[in-house]
Amino acid sequence: xxxxxxxxxxxxxxxxxxxxxxxxxxxSVSNKNYYWVWIRxxxxxxLEWIGSxxxxxxxxxxxxxxxxLTMSMDTSxxxxxxxxxxxxxADTGLYFCSRRNIVAALGYFDLWGRGTLVTVSS
Amino acid sequence: xxxxxxxxxxxSASIGDRVTITCRASHDVSDYLAWYQQKPGEAPRLLIxxxxxxxxxxxxxxxxxxxxTDFTLAISNLQPEDVATYYCQRYNSVPYTFGQxxxxxxx
Numbered sequence: 001x002x003x004x005x006x007x008x009x010x011x012x013x014x015x016x017x018x019x020x021x022x023x024x025x026x027x028s029v030s031n032k033n034y035y036w037v038w039i040r041x042x043x044x045x046x047l048e049w050i051g052s053x054x055x056x057x058x059x060x061x062x063x064x065x066x067x068x069l070t071m072s073m074d075t076s077x078x079x080x081x082x083x084x085x086x087x088x089x090a091d092t093g094l095y096f097c098s099r100r101n102i103v104a105a106l107g108y109f110d111l112w113g114r115g116t117l118v119t120v121s122s
Numbered sequence: 123x124x125x126x127x128x129x130x131x132x133x134s135a136s137i138g139d140r141v142t143i144t145c146r147a148s149h150d151v152s153d154y155l156a157w158y159q160q161k162p163g164e165a166p167r168l169l170i171x172x173x174x175x176x177x178x179x180x181x182x183x184x185x186x187x188x189x190x191t192d193f194t195l196a197i198s199n200l201q202p203e204d205v206a207t208y209y210c211q212r213y214n215s216v217p218y219t220f221g222q223x224x225x226x227x228x229x
Contacts, residue, residue, distance in 0.1 A: 045168065047158075047209055051219040062217045096165055100213075108156040108213055110177070112165035 003027030004097050004113035005114055012091075012120050018084040022097030022113055029078050033108045035100035036080040037073065037109060042093040052100060053055045094118075124149045126210055128221035136229045139200045145193040145210035154214035157186055157195045160223075161206045169208075170195065175194045202228060 008020035022036070029036055038050040049119040053071040061069045072081040084091060095118055098112040125148040135141045145155070153173040158166035168177045173193055182224055183198045197204055207228035210221040 027158070044223045047160075047211070047220040049220070052137075060216045105170070106154050106213055108168060108171040109158075109166075109211070110168050110171075112167070115165050 002111065003004070004046055004099065004111060006097055006116045008115040008116055008118070010117055010119060012025055012118060013089055013122050014120055015086055018087050018091060018095075018118055018120070020084070020095055020097070020116075020118070021079055022073075022081070023077070023079040024099075025078075027099070028075075028112075029073055029080055030075050033101065034102075035102060035107060036071075036073065037098040037100050038082045039096045039098055039109070040090045040093045041085045041115075042090075050082070050084075050095075089120050093119045117121060124151060124212055124215075124219055125222055126212055126219050126221040127206075128210055129223050130224060131222065132225040132227065133225045134163070134229045135200050137177040137200055137202065139164065140196060141200055141226060142208075143195045143208055143226075144198075145188075145195070145221050147191045147193075147212055150190050151214045153189050153191050154212055155186075155188070156211045156213060157184075158209045158211065159204075159206045166209065169171045177207075200226075200228070 005023040012018045035052045037052045068085045073080045094115045096115045097113040098109045100107040101110045127146045155173045157170040160166040174186045185196045207223045207225045
């Protein structure tokens with residue numbers, strides 16, 4: 001079944017690192033037709049693209065988070081991951097993993113995980 | 123960055139009405155525009171891509187249009203299950219940006 005299954009802690013201490021995983025079922029993270037994406041949503045607010053990763057290892061990050069953000073991929077586990085360091089309360093929100101489909105040239109986000117609510121608090 | 127501005131921010135309409143949401147880009151994005159529906163407590167769902175192409179499984183009462191900087195999402199024959207927040211998103215270049223959302227409610 002085609003799905004993205006997210007995992008990771010829901011509570012992170014300020015100044016520490018937020019880590020989330022997204023396990024892919026029904027598709028391969030090594031498929032050249034897809035990028036793998038993280039998006040977040042602060043409480044009561046809109047959607048913010050965080051970053052994308054391609055199977056080649058290429059990464060693209062939103063400028064405001066670039067210095068704190070690392071995306072990685074484990075093809076043996078068919079999963080990709082997010083690490084955001086030095087978190088503050090402003091990083092609290094719902095984090096989604098997603099798939100960017102580039103079959104038809106530039107790609108839209110056609111598959112989403114259910115989201116992980118991450119709260120930054122001591 | 124290219125800014126995406128949606129209007130209205132919220133609307134209330136009756137069952138069976140036709141509603142239209144507008145999305146304006148600060149720069150030309152050609153037709154690299156998608157619309158998503160997000161119901162409370164759920165992940166966004168892709169409705170439309172390339173401005174007007176309906177994603178598989180999406181009811182035909184949803185339609186999209188526009189090109190360049192001005193886009194619309196229309197819902198004809200509004201149904202109770204359409205209560206949600208709708209987002210436009212450009213995907214022509216990074217950083218990909220979303221509109222601020224339009225909340226649709228039933229009168």
